[in-house]
Amino acid sequence: MIPAINGTFKQTSETFTLPETYRTEGGREDILSVFAARVQSLGTAPSASADTVLRFSQDASLPEEAYRLNISPSEITLTAASDRGHILALTTLFQLLTDGNGTIPCGTIEDAPRFHHRAFMLDVCRHFFPVEEVKKIIDQASLLKMNRFHWHLSDDQGYRIESKAFPRLNEISSWRKLARLDPMVTSGQAAHGDTYGGFYTFDEIRDVVAFAAARGIEVIPEIDLPGHSSAVLAAFPQYTCSGEPLQVRNTFGVHERIWCAGNEETYAFLDQLLTEVTSLFPSPLFHIGGDEAPKAAWKACPRCQALYAAKGFTNWEQVQTEFMNRVIGILEGKGKTPIVWNDSVATGALDARALTQYWAEMGPGESYVLPEVQKGRKMILSNADQFYCTDSYAALPLRATLSFEPNVKGNPIPDESVEGIETAMWVEWIASCEDLEKQLYPRMLAVAECAWCKEKNTDEFMSRAQKYLSLPALNILTGESWDKVTISGDAALNEIAMSLMMLGARYRAMSDAEKEDGGEGGMVGAVTPDSDKADNPTAHASPKQMIAMIRAHVAGKMSGVYSEADIDKVTGIILQASARRHS
Numbered sequence: 001m002i003p004a005i006n007g008t009f010k011q012t013s014e015t016f017t018l019p020e021t022y023r024t025e026g027g028r029e030d031i032l033s034v035f036a037a038r039v040q041s042l043g044t045a046p047s048a049s050a051d052t053v054l055r056f057s058q059d060a061s062l063p064e065e066a067y068r069l070n071i072s073p074s075e076i077t078l079t080a081a082s083d084r085g086h087i088l089a090l091t092t093l094f095q096l097l098t099d100g101n102g103t104i105p106c107g108t109i110e111d112a113p114r115f116h117h118r119a120f121m122l123d124v125c126r127h128f129f130p131v132e133e134v135k136k137i138i139d140q141a142s143l144l145k146m147n148r149f150h151w152h153l154s155d156d157q158g159y160r161i162e163s164k165a166f167p168r169l170n171e172i173s174s175w176r177k178l179a180r181l182d183p184m185v186t187s188g189q190a191a192h193g194d195t196y197g198g199f200y201t202f203d204e205i206r207d208v209v210a211f212a213a214a215r216g217i218e219v220i221p222e223i224d225l226p227g228h229s230s231a232v233l234a235a236f237p238q239y240t241c242s243g244e245p246l247q248v249r250n251t252f253g254v255h256e257r258i259w260c261a262g263n264e265e266t267y268a269f270l271d272q273l274l275t276e277v278t279s280l281f282p283s284p285l286f287h288i289g290g291d292e293a294p295k296a297a298w299k300a301c302p303r304c305q306a307l308y309a310a311k312g313f314t315n316w317e318q319v320q321t322e323f324m325n326r327v328i329g330i331l332e333g334k335g336k337t338p339i340v341w342n343d344s345v346a347t348g349a350l351d352a353r354a355l356t357q358y359w360a361e362m363g364p365g366e367s368y369v370l371p372e373v374q375k376g377r378k379m380i381l382s383n384a385d386q387f388y389c390t391d392s393y394a395a396l397p398l399r400a401t402l403s404f405e406p407n408v409k410g411n412p413i414p415d416e417s418v419e420g421i422e423t424a425m426w427v428e429w430i431a432s433c434e435d436l437e438k439q440l441y442p443r444m445l446a447v448a449e450c451a452w453c454k455e456k457n458t459d460e461f462m463s464r465a466q467k468y469l470s471l472p473a474l475n476i477l478t479g480e481s482w483d484k485v486t487i488s489g490d491a492a493l494n495e496i497a498m499s500l501m502m503l504g505a506r507y508r509a510m511s512d513a514e515k516e517d518g519g520e521g522g523m524v525g526a527v528t529p530d531s532d533k534a535d536n537p538t539a540h541a542s543p544k545q546m547i548a549m550i551r552a553h554v555a556g557k558m559s560g561v562y563s564e565a566d567i568d569k570v571t572g573i574i575l576q577a578s579a580r581r582h583s
Contacts, residue, residue: 001095002445002468003145003452004461006114011107014073018102021047026056028083030214035090041473042102054078054093056086065147066112069093073106087216088113088145095143098473117380117420118451119148119220120444125155125231126252127184127427128198129436135211140441140476142215144448149212150287150422153200154223156230156249161221162201165276168235174199176231176248181510183431197248205280220339221281223274224289226259226323232273233257239266241301251510252428254292261323262303271330278334285355286336290324290344321347328354339380342408345372352377355419358408360384367409378419381406385560387447389425389440392499393485394492398465399458400561401446421451429506434478441479442469462486493566497573500557550574 018039024032024046036046053075060081062068067089068079078089092111096104120141122134138149153160159173175197184190200208209219230249233240240246241260249255259266278286295316298304308319321344328338328351339355346368350356357380361367373379382388386396386404404421406413423444430436445465449456466482468474479485487495551571558567 001092001099002461002464003449004464005092005109005111006453006455007109007111009107009109011105014106015103016071016073016076016106018042018044018097019050019052020044021050022052022054023048023050024054024056027054027078027086030210031083031087031090031216034214035094038094038473039097042097044102056080063112065116066110067092069109069111071104071106071108084147084216087142091143091145091216095474098471099467113145113452114415114454115418115420115451117148117422118146118448119150119380119420119422120146120440120447121150121152121222121382121422121424123152123155123424123426124160125152125158127431128158128160128196129427129433131200131204131208133433133436134208136476137437137440138208138212138215138217141444141448142212142217143474143476144444145216145452146444146448147216148218148220148285148420148422150220150222150424152222152224152287154232155228156255157252158197158199158248159231159235160199161205161277161280162199163273163276164202165272166235169232170199172235173231173248176250179250179510181506182250183429187431189431202280209281218283218285219281220283220285220287221277222287222289222339223277224291225270225327226261226320227254227291227293228289229259230255230257233259236269239263239269241297241304253507253510254294256294256296258293258297259323260301260303261298261319262301262305262307267326267330270327274327274330274334278331278336284335284337285339286331287339287357288324288327288331289341290320291341291359292343293320295319315347317346318349320344321349324354325349325351342369345369345377348372355380357382357422359388359424361409367411369408370411370413373408373413373417376417379406379408379413379417380419380422381408382422382424383407384424385557387421387423389423389443390428391557392495393443393480394487394495395499395557395561396443397488397492397561398443398446398462398485401443402449402456402458402461404450421447423447429503437477438480441475441477442485445469490569493562493570494573496554496558497570497577500554500570501574501577547571547575550578 020043022044055075055077057077057079059079062081062085064082065084065088067085069089069092070077078086080086080089092109122137157176159169163169175195178185178190178192178194178196180192184196185192190196212219230246234246234248237243237245239259240257246257298316298319304319311322313319324340324344331338337353337355339357342356342358344350345356348371355378356372358369359382361369386401406415406418425440427436430439442465449461554571555567558570
């Protein structure tokens with residue numbers, strides 16, 4: 001089973017075998033339909049006349065997602081406080097039946113998750129994936145007892161929701177012209193300059209939400225603000241500081257055009273937009289981003305300068321806090337609890353009711369998030385160095401993900417401060433469903449184990465994971481091969497070095513090509529160690545300084561997973577390659 005039972009399994013000497021037909025007593029119809037479809041692979045089907053019974057019972061004294069399975073030779077009783085608990089009990093039952101080819105030990109299982117939030121995030125903005133692929137990923141996550149899907153639906157490269165209130169969001173914001181180095185182009189799926197994109201209709205979104213709900217998964221949308229907003233602002237440039245036209249971005253990184261914080265009309269527009277979007281998602285949670293928002297446009301804007309002066313601010317991060325608090329107020333008026341990336345709590349003055357999703361704190365020094373934890377703010381932990389699916393299995397081995405214990409910037413935090421665990425799948429360089437699945441899976445196995453279990457054993461997990469992956473009924477996605485997932489030694493170090501150099505070259509070339517294509521440039525946050533861009537500090541560094549900076553860059557990707565000697569080896573590979581390139 002994955003995740004392992006975070007409780008007890010008291011077995012008897014008897015067994016239960018699921019016959020060709022079985023009947024159920026109680027249980028929600030859509031939940032039972034999902035289970036029935038799954039066990040068809042075992043050659044069974046529900047029948048009202050069958051003798052064998054799956055009986056559902058309620059016990060309000062159990063925690064919301066706890067469950068109890070009582071397995072006897074002739075019937076199984078699934079007890080929980082809620083439908084969510086029944087879904088989790090059925091998931092355990094299906095895993096056991098699959099592993100035992102329809103026969104399982106009798107006994108009693110008592111199980112409950114360590115953390116409430118067990119989630120996965122999918123970015124569909126940088127590259128767009130069809131509804132059926134989204135549902136496949138949800139189905140796989142539900143088999144691993146994950147319970148929330150964070151859907152990243154708006155960014156610089158696309159707005160992915162149908163809009164009846166603002167048709168320009170679909171006419172303009174949902175499409176872009178492909179850059180020459182976009183994976184769609186380099187893989188041969190499209191040509192440079194082709195129009196690319198798409199959006200999900202209201203009906204498609206409602207279908208995904210219902211599909212997820214039947215599997216115990218809540219869908220949380222994200223509209224990223226105030227940065228990563230070029231796509232929406234391309235349709236409505238009047239809400240930027242300059243008001244000048246801009247395009248949906250076709251390059252990746254961080255772009256400087258963001259929402260104008262000093263324009264009251266910005267908030268009126270966002271109120272209308274969020275009214276439309278929140279109506280599609282019944283979840284009480286709503287993600288509003290708040291990460292990687294450059295402040296250059298605000299600093300040059302008379303309206304933002306006036307806001308800064310009127311509020312008596314002393315730094316521009318306080319302007320972002322003001323912006324986010326205004327949006328939080330709008331959402332709370334619609335009955336939603338906001339989630340923000342940890343960048344938005346830097347000033348310590350963000351509305352206390354917002355959940356914070358931790359990914360990383362950029363730069364040296366003490367954590368600015370830790371004081372928020374100490375004040376009682378709940379955290380969703382998506383620590384990039386252990387949970388992001390963007391890295392290879394060499395750079396981020398499954399054992400590194402599995403070893404996670406709650407922390408922010410290396411500072412341990414108690415379980416009671418943790419809302420839960422979430423993995424993130426960013427898709428700048430992923431354009432096909434096949435590559436998406438390989439990058440996401442089987443890392444999802446380790447994330448699920450971290451989120452569900454208090455006690456973890458790496459060797460035992462790896463053995464269990466390999467067996468889990470051998471059972472077709474439990475694997476909806478086509479994941480990376482086990483030999484590549486378990487890559488180690490010099491082969492892993494070489495792969496890390498090559499991937500770091502390739503990523504740096506991609507960003508450099510894409511940024512240069514954007515300017516050649518008549519784009520605005522202005523892409524920040526994509527500087528790489530051997531870049532010769534004028535704004536890169538290594539361009540004017542001494543050889544000794546450059547080595548130190550490159551090593552720091554490599555260590556940032558490898559620390560906590562590899563030894564200092566391994567980090568030195570990867571640094572050396574990159575330096576040698578850089579020297580050859582510039583000789």
